[in-house]
Amino acid sequence: MKMIKYILSAFLILGCFVTIAQTQKGSVLIKNATVLTVTNGTLENTDVLVENGIIKRIGKNLNASNIQCIDGTGKYLMPGIIDAHSHVALDAVNEATAPITSEVKMGDVVNPYDIGIYRALAGGVTISHAMHGSANAIGGQNITLKHRYGTSNPEDLHMKDAPRTIKFALGENPTRVHGRGNGIQPRTRMGVDAVIRNGFNEAIQYKKAWADYENAQKQKGAKPVPPKYDSRLATLADVLDGKIIIHCHSYRADEIYALINTCREFGIKNIVFSHVNEGFKVAPELAEYTMGASVFADWWAYKFEVYYSTAYNAAILMENGVITSINSDSGELIRHLYHEAGKAQRYGQLDDDQTLALITINPAKQLGIADKVGSIEEGKQADLVLFDGHPLSVYAIPQMTFVDGVKYFDINEDPDDMRLKVSASEALEPIFLREHEHRCMHGVDFFFTNFGRNLFNHTH
Amino acid sequence: MNIRFKPKVFSSLFYLVFCITSISFGQSDPTGERRVTGTFAITNATVTIAPGKTQQGATIIIKNGLIEAIGSNLRIPIDAQTIKGDSLFVYPGFIDGATSIGVLRPNDPERPANFDPSNPPDEFAGITPWRSVLDHYDIKNSQINDWRKVGFTVAQIVPEGGMLPGKSAIVTYGGKESNNILAKNTALAARFRSTGGGRGMYPGTQLGIMAKFRDLYKNAELSSQHMRLFASNSGLSRPEINKTLEAFFPVLDKSIPVLYEVSNDLELRRAVMLQKENGFRLVVAGITDMDFALDAIKSSNAQVLVSFRLPNDKTANSNTEGLSDEMKARTQKVKDAYIQILGEAGKLEAAGIPFGFTSLGGRSNEMYKNIRLMIANGLSENAALAALTINNANILGIQKFAGTLEKGKLANMVISTAPLFAEEAQIKYVVADGYVFEYEVNNKKSNNNGNGKAVDLSGIWDYTSDTPAGSSGGTMEIKRDGTSYKGTISYDNPSGSGKASSPMNNIILSGNNLSFTFNVSAGGMSLEVSVSGEITDGDFSGSMSLSEFGSFPFNAVKKPNHLNQ
Incomplete structure (x- = not known):
């Protein structure tokens, strides 16, 4: 009986993964940023490691192989x-x-x-x-x-x-x-x-x-x-x-x-x-x-x-x-x-x-x-924004925005026209x-x- | 005598006519309208039996509305009228997967004084799934001739109205002796549009339409369950008979599909969402932008009817010289979007989705041009032909008697002067339900005016048009505008006396073929008129189509050039 329960719950969990796993998940290591965790204060010169869409570790001198590394020196990282x-x-x-x-x-x-x-x-x-x-x-x-x-x-x-x-x-x-x-x-x-x-x-x-x-x-x-x-x-x-x-x-x-x-x-x-x-x-x-x-x-x-x-x-x-x-x-x-x-x-x-x-x-x-x-904590989904200054400064400008560890906005790779679907019947x-x-x-x-x-x- | 489609009246009338015909066979026919024979032999033609299967020098015998034989060395029946098929190409008659040609929109009921728009009766809210399109079908609509002329012999007609306008039916475009009905109640029509332009009453938007559809579907299931219980048990409260819910019953048991009219990929996905939740058979009709939804089409097993309407190439004549980089890039994006749309039918084929064509949203005079464009952008000729014939027969479930040229199938065929999708091909005959319709074929070469000169449109043209309201006319002033043309057209002012005029839009000159549209505002609404035809030595001869009102002859003569100055 217990066995059946285990198998059933395994299936259920698997089922959830199958449906959720359809969207893209990213991995990234942001180094040496000022991390505004919101729930745990501000962490200076801190690294945030994201694996498969989830914040894996927050700390100093983190390393990861085969993961894109972003230099956050002088920048502010806050939750999405x-x-x-x-x-x-x-x-x-x-x-x-x-x-x-x-x-x-x-x-x-x-x-x-x-x-x-x-x-x-x-x-x-x-x-x-x-x-x-x-x-x-x-x-x-x-x-x-x-x-x-x-x-x-x-x-x-x-x-x-x-x-x-x-x-x-x-x-x-x-x-x-x-x-x-x-x-x-x-x-x-x-x-x-x-x-x-x-x-x-x-x-x-x-x-x-x-x-x-x-x-x-x-x-x-x-x-x-x-x-x-x-x-x-x-x-x-x-x-x-x-x-x-x-x-x-x-x-x-x-x-x-x-x-x-x-x-x-x-x-x-x-x-x-x-x-x-x-x-x-x-x-x-x-x-x-x-x-x-x-x-x-x-x-x-x-x-x-x-x-x-x-x-x-x-x-x-x-x-x-x-x-x-x-x-x-x-x-x-x-x-x-x-x-x-x-x-x-x-x-x-x-x-x-x-x-x-x-x-x-x-x-x-x-x-x-x-x-x-809603905050930068280990185990949470990696929705993050990197600002060039403190986000509560009027001069701050978002540099990169991540959802599930995937970068969807980068101010340095920001073409004029980001429309996904263009009307063929309207010249303008x-x-x-x-x-x-x-x-x-x-x-x-x-x-x-x-x-x-x-x-x-x-x-x- | 003008007989509206009341099936009962029609069947008794039909019976009457049939009896009289059989009794009086061989007697004189004072009207002179009855045809001499229903037996035909098309000899020595190139016959495409089905997409990809072509037979040279074949003869087809047609009798009693059916294909009696196809092959070589056939004995031609003594009563057959022979059509010499030498140098002609025969294809299965086209099937229109879904059309509103000839379908009238029933009047909306008048709102009572105490009308509550938050909870309107079904009929007010565009929920009339019990309606049969046949009760609102005008078999004499002149546009049927236009569509037969390009090759259509069978069509699924779809009711007009709101979110659930009614049940569709299948008709032939055959002779006028028959009511031409092949099957009724073939699909439950649905769409994401509501009546009254939307917000007046519930459901007013796609939000409400989706929710209302779900509730109706679920309650139809419960209602059918209640009826089954009531039929086999005593002591139960009686079921409430509700014609809206009953109209869903054949959908619940999957004997008919839901035919969802969709206008873009997002609506297609919404239809697929409803299908996945409820499990009905789904046909989506009129889809565009399918490149954005191939995954949804594949995963749903929905049957797909593609509109052959294509947008005009907005960037064809645009000159990007001197524009800013941003404008150049924008123009390029519009061009890319256009090219992408041209390639979509080919991508559906490559994805292994056997789609059919629907005339919804399309114009008969653009069909071949548009299909040729799709072929030039990746669609195979076989798939294009299949989309007009066997695929639609399969989707409509009429493949037993239509869709290919085989012994025993309905005598529906298209006969052209060249391979069907060749630029120079012209339709010479269409056989529908065993009736032969012959069309004029002219032997002009394209891209010249009979005398080797390219057609020059610019100048002043006098035109006349004949409508049931009488003959009228006006002038067209056309000027060159770079490599294209622009112009204005004058006409009798519909809201008063004198003349009104409108700019001519979408002026397209391709070889000798000219087409354009213009808008007339009458009675508070804007009506798009589309004109197309051919130019021969300064004479334009064609037809003008006024959306649902039909199409009418339109002829124009260009004034000699010295008067134009």
Whole structure:
């Protein structure tokens, strides 16, 4: 019996390796750099040895044969930057047609040709959390991407060992799209809460219906009739079971606190709040009941609910014990998240490790991948960035970016045109003026035509 | 009499006609339309029975719509009409793997006042898998003639509509006495486009479409399970009859495939993802960029229908002299992308994937030109012919009676004046379902104007076109632009009186053949008109095609040059 178990588990492990081993893994030795581990302080003149995509050793005078060696003298090595809120590399962002669309999966619409991935790599970002937009109270399931640029298979970008996450959204966006746009619930913040509650309650009933059916099947001679399948409710049932981490678009303290209470009522602990401009008002609650807050450094006032904001937000949250990260929500900001983190330090006097944690280990915690990435530690996946100066200096420029030990960006081997797929029918591809903007409301411009927006208004 | 396709009406009508014909055989035919004989003999031709198998000096006997015999020294039946095949080349009739020619888009139902776009009824959301394309097929559509003229004799017609528009069918392009239906409900059509331009209702994007497809598929399985249980047990709650889910049943038991229309490699991968999750038979149609997805095609065992549409060579006339290095490099990339696309069919062949061609997205007048380009870039002539014939017969499951020239198969063939893919080849006859269609062949050499001079387009042309709405016309002003041409065309203003004009796009002159397109905006939408034809001594004779409305004669005369100055 034991033997069979061993054989079975061996097969399972083998199976995992087969599926994961499809993406490229690299080996490299970076010598004599200043290593910013984030979780274990700064190590001067230190070598980092990467074998087969994993950080094998950190120390002095390391040697390895048949492995490419990079001289890091005078340079700074930090963990790959992680963006907990992005819409890069997606063919569609919003299935804005229903207040709950938990059944849709961003993993279905990943576009590996998006040049935004390469630009993010050039900014040292190795992982982005490709999210559904904020048009719905409960949006779609997000996908955590590793920036393995160069493939035409979208699945090669999926970080397959990352847990599932889902988008929620509060406040003006869902009420505007559904309430004012289509005349259905939710029209107010109360409505948003009701939509979420109803969703959870229906999911409880749905789960029970299937459990009853499966129990009935176990009875001898029973012929139970299967319930209807509903991936929308099945997904919400997984949220209730803690299998999916909620990432919730939010701004105001009242709605944040209200959703914290709703989650407590339903026993949900896996929730991260995104944007959270008024998070500083509910910092202790965020610290106690959530997986943290992912904020902007100093971006606000692009609509009514985002006026009450401060550049001290990240620092206040962090000092109150909230797991805090800084995200981009933008194909432009993603290129210099280290500057954005630097702003939080400039205002809030966070120390270097705290500041770097905002864009490395903390977003990793919020995505449930902190045991694999987010810091330079032996045994972790080798997602690394080499800077020519300290990354919190405004003069620092990323030199090389590695994902799984494979170098995907090198400033010295950086051709003008890095597109993977070129249109044969456009002599010059069009340039979109709005591409640099926040993309949370991508695809739902339609609903905003009467609200005085113009070309350069933010839409997240 | 104009009979719409109601199968019941048609079958009784068919029966009626058949009886009358048999009773009145030998009596006079006042209309004069009935053909004298259905028996034909094509003698002494070069016959390609199947790709790579050619027989010289062979005779083909056609009787009752079937190939009765192929060989040499055959006795020619006394009632046969003989077609002298000396110097002609006979090929199996082409099969169009998927087409929307002649297919009408059903009207969207009108939204009620209390319409909830977040949860629309299936029919509103483009989910109509119970529809049969035959109920929306116009057998008289003039474009069918265009496609038969280039060699098509059988086609799988695909319904128009939303994400699950309905079931496809297989028709022949034969005589008008028959309804020409070979098979119905041959595949469940699917696509990644939703109705109403997307965002108006659920599912509005590919995100929602993928999720909705999964839910429908899973519920179809559960529904079929419930029905089986209910049929063999008592005391169970009754199943809810749902025509959307029932339409999936033949897909669940793999008796028909899902025909997924895809527009690029990423959509192809999405279709393959759904197939791998659910296990249905998959045919992907209209794929481009397959070079980026060969691995997915191979691993999925999906059957592949390739569009023979090719992009225009945007860099053919571009002059990179004096451009910055960056622009030169960009231009080169566009050129490389173009060359890569030309080579894709050849790469599919090299990868051992037996693909067929589909006319989806393509134009009949570009087919040979494009296939020749694919052949010049690595596709073998045999594979090209197979993609038009036997491969599609296999994909459609009609290889028993179509796809090759063999005794007992349907009398479908293409007869050309030269080997099929040669530049000078012209189609002289097409035999479809035993009906012979003859086409005019002209003996001009290419690249001259009959008098040895290269064609010069520049000047002012007067044209006329005949549409069911009447005859109209205007002028084309064409000027040289480096090695290419540019021009404008005037026409009766569709939204008012007087003339409107548009720039002429994609002007391509190849030998005597001229083609171009222009856009007309009418009623808030832009309609692309494509014109093609041949120039003889300053006369242009061709046809103009208005997307789904059909194609119509288009003739033009160039004004003498002294008037052009």
